[in-house]
Amino acid sequence: MKFKFVALIAIAAAQFVAPTASANDQMVQSICAYVADDNKNNLRKALSDNRLRLKNVYDGITCDGLPLVRHAIKHNAADTAEFIIKQLPGSQVAASGDLEWAASNGFAASPILDAIKARSAS
Template identity: 35%
Template sequence: MYKRTLVTAILAAAFSVPSLADINADLQNICTIVKNNDKSELRKKMKKVRDDYNLKLGDVYEGISCEGLSLIRYAMLNSADDAGEYMVKSMSRSDLQKTEKDGSTVEQWAEANGHLKSATGLALVDRLNAN
């Protein structure tokens, strides 16, 4: 009896926790969505991730790279301001202030690369300076 209960508990736990492969599959085309500036599809994708995995954009942001860039940097580089502004507004200020792999923040990168005056850059500055 004890073994059956233990096996049932282990199987239940294994199938109730979504696997890393599942979330990777769900986020597979997020770079294309951002590049195409498809805010609606990005919103749907992030809602699915939130509903299925109880994760927000800030929780998965660091693990996503599009051509070597973070999602917001990639949005700025591709003039995808609708998607970029959505991401900026969806993330916490503390997540937006984190240094990225190259040692600079999104704001520092945007300023150094001439993207701070874009709609995404302006939304980023507004978000970081909000009280």
């Protein structure tokens, strides 16, 4: 009887975890799409609706294998990149290596780099 009860709890817990993981995947896909489309307002709304602070979830989000700022640089999403950079601590922006990545990947002329430099200095 004890085994059946434990198995039942494990099955019930698995059912509750699956939708959450799926919802998180959907939210990450939406965030990546908003960044690629340079849609700062929808990004802000998605974060607000889900009661998320970008600085708390930034490290867990990658788009096409890139962090959000690099994804924004790749898609020339200046407004959204500036919003993201302003939401992160200056020390995190400075330590990210985004400037070096941009220079080595052909994005040295991106206006987003100015925002990164300004935030890194603060």
